[in-house]
Amino acid sequence: MNIIVTGGAGFIGGNFVHMMVQQYPKDNIICLDALTYAGNMETVAPVLEAPNFQFVKGDIADRDHVYALFAQVHPDIVVNFAAESHVDRSIVHPELFLQTNIMGTGVLLDACRKYGIQRYHQVSTDEVYGDLPLDRPDLFFTEETPLHTSSPYSASKASADLLVLAYHRTYGLPVTISRCSNNYGPYHFPEKLIPLMIINALHDKPLPVYGTGENVRDWLFVKDHCRAIDMIIRNGTVGEVYNIGGHNEQTNLDVVKTIIHTLGKSEALIHFVKDRPGHDRRYAIDPTKIRTHLGWEPETRFADGISQTIQWYLDHRPWWEHIISGDYQQYYERMYGDRA
Ligand code: NAD
Ligand code: TYD
Numbered sequence: 548m549n550i551i552v553t554g555g556a557g558f559i560g561g562n563f564v565h566m567m568v569q570q571y572p573k574d575n576i577i578c579l580d581a582l583t584y585a586g587n588m589e590t591v592a593p594v595l596e597a598p599n600f601q602f603v604k605g606d607i608a609d610r611d612h613v614y615a616l617f618a619q620v621h622p623d624i625v626v627n628f629a630a631e632s633h634v635d636r637s638i639v640h641p642e643l644f645l646q647t648n649i650m651g652t653g654v655l656l657d658a659c660r661k662y663g664i665q666r667y668h669q670v671s672t673d674e675v676y677g678d679l680p681l682d683r684p685d686l687f688f689t690e691e692t693p694l695h696t697s698s699p700y701s702a703s704k705a706s707a708d709l710l711v712l713a714y715h716r717t718y719g720l721p722v723t724i725s726r727c728s729n730n731y732g733p734y735h736f737p738e739k740l741i742p743l744m745i746i747n748a749l750h751d752k753p754l755p756v757y758g759t760g761e762n763v764r765d766w767l768f769v770k771d772h773c774r775a776i777d778m779i780i781r782n783g784t785v786g787e788v789y790n791i792g793g794h795n796e797q798t799n800l801d802v803v804k805t806i807i808h809t810l811g812k813s814e815a816l817i818h819f820v821k822d823r824p825g826h827d828r829r830y831a832i833d834p835t836k837i838r839t840h841l842g843w844e845p846e847t848r849f850a851d852g853i854s855q856t857i858q859w860y861l862d863h864r865p866w867w868e869h870i871i872s873g874d875y876q877q878y879y880e881r882m883y884g885d886r887a
Contacts, residue, residue: 548574548665551622553607553655554629555579556586559670561734563628563773568594570777575599577620579613580629581606581647588879589866590734604879607651610658617662624780626668627655633738634674634700638824641699648703649710656714668780669711669724673765673792674701676726678827681761687833688726690788697825708788721785725776728792728832731852732769733859737867740764740799741853744806745860746867748816754807758822760800763829767793768847768855778841792832793845802853809857 550567554560555578567576576594580586582604594600605612607629629651631637631644652669659667676688677695694709696702714720735742744754775791783789797805800817807814837843847855860867869875 548623549577549620550574550624550626551577551579551616551620553579553625553627554586556582556588556591556602557628557632558585558590558735559730559769559772560628561587561590562732562769563626563776564591564600565594566770566773566777568597568600572599575601577601577603577616577622579603579605579607579616582879583631584876585632585736587734587870587875589869589875606647608646608654610654613654613658614661617658621662623665624668625655625659625664625666626670626776626780627652628670630670630704631700634698635738635823637698637700637703644699644703648700649706652707652710656710656720659720660714660718665721666780666785667711667720667722668776669707669722670776671708671724671726672701672704673726673728673790673830673832674698674827675705675708677701679829679831681763681828687831688790689833690726690790690836697827712786715786723779723783723785724788725779726788726790726832727772727775728765728767728830730769730772731766732856733863734866735769735856737870741802741806741856742860742867744803745810745857746871748806748810748812749860751812751816753818754803754816755818755820756799756803757820758826760798760803760819762799762826763796763831764799764802765792765831766795766797766802766849766852767791767845768852771845771847774846775837775843778843779837782841784840789837789841790832790834791837791843792834794832794834795845795849796829796831797849805853806857809854
């Protein structure tokens with residue numbers, strides 16, 4: 548099979564590409580990525596020389612480029628990870644999120660209609676459901692929970708989900724959607740909570756906790772997410788939405804303290820800072836459907852996953868040091884500038 552993976556130079560897409568290239572040597576994995584600030588060729592580097600892998604630099608919203616790629620590759624499956632993904636950035640520049648997350652998804656869907664496809668899979672987020680109150684631990688997001696977004700990011704992701712479902716209903720496009728909770732693990736871009744705290748703590752820099760730190764996220768190890776997506780594209784039912792999460796709720800403050808203690812640092816590094824506008828209080832996924840329909844279960848407990856993740860950041864300093872210094876953005880030109 549030919550599988551186009553968009554956003555494969557980012558955090559989750561990168562982990563997915565590594566898994567697919569290794570696990571399915573007979574499938575061709577074609578990564579389409581615009582290499583925005585969040586895309587990093589050093590994330591793709593471990594599979595670059597693999598015979599079943601190809602990297603293509605391009606924007607999912609560039610219709611001509613996407614059509615040309617589909618005409619050349621004739622993908623059987625498209626998995627769309629490409630997105631602007633950071634809530635704080637969406638508050639400052641919402642328009643970028645509409646362009647990539649909505650318009651880009653629309654272009655991919657049109658390409659799937661035009662060239663034919665076995666499956667289009669949209670990687671969505673639990674943030675499309677909005678948030679849950681902190682004092683109702685009995686409430687969870689199911690696939691039936693109404694969409695009720697808070698940030699420009701989540702609104703753009705929910706819009707894309709609706710477009711994907713509309714293309715299924717109207718044109719019969721064979722689609723699936725997954726809505727996952729917060730991921731953590733290797734290759735997570737340093738602007739997000741967990742890597743930011745690890746890297747700041749390593750430098751004995753203040754750890755900026757928004758508001759009171761009581762907001763709750765439902766953390767899932769990235770490899771469990773990737774495995775779930777693979778199960779959905781192979782065995783999921785067309786037209787269905789699957790929530791993905793492992794019942795691992797933690798307050799932000801608890802996550803930060805775990806990182807501090809693992810690294811042997813002091814809690815005095817914690818600095819409470821001004822809250823994020825519209826800050827979602829609690830996310831919590833009910834994963835019953837994917838468990839009962841597809842037999843998916845998370846394999847990595849948070850205690851193990853967070854230790855592995857911290858160790859990964861300790862073992863892969865050049866990866867994040869190049870990001871912090873800005874060097875990673877020249878890497879593509881340096882490595883591939885004269886290869887094209
Ligand atoms: P990321 O920001 O780390 O990576 C995004 C990737 O997409 C980057 O490689 C970037 O270069 C690429 N990209 C951005 N705009 C593009 C465009 N116009 N054309 C082509 N490529 C483009 O994001 P992530 O955290 O890996 O998230 C991947 C997907 O998973 C997103 O759709 C996100 O909404 C979703 N998701 C993320 C989480 C999470 O916890 N990170 C949880 C649930 C769902
Ligand atoms: P983030 O990693 O941005 O993911 P999301 O907003 O999509 O859940 O943030 C996770 C949580 O951590 C969220 O409640 C905001 C909070 N946060 C901080 O307290 N400080 C920070 O520096 C960052 C980046 C996030």
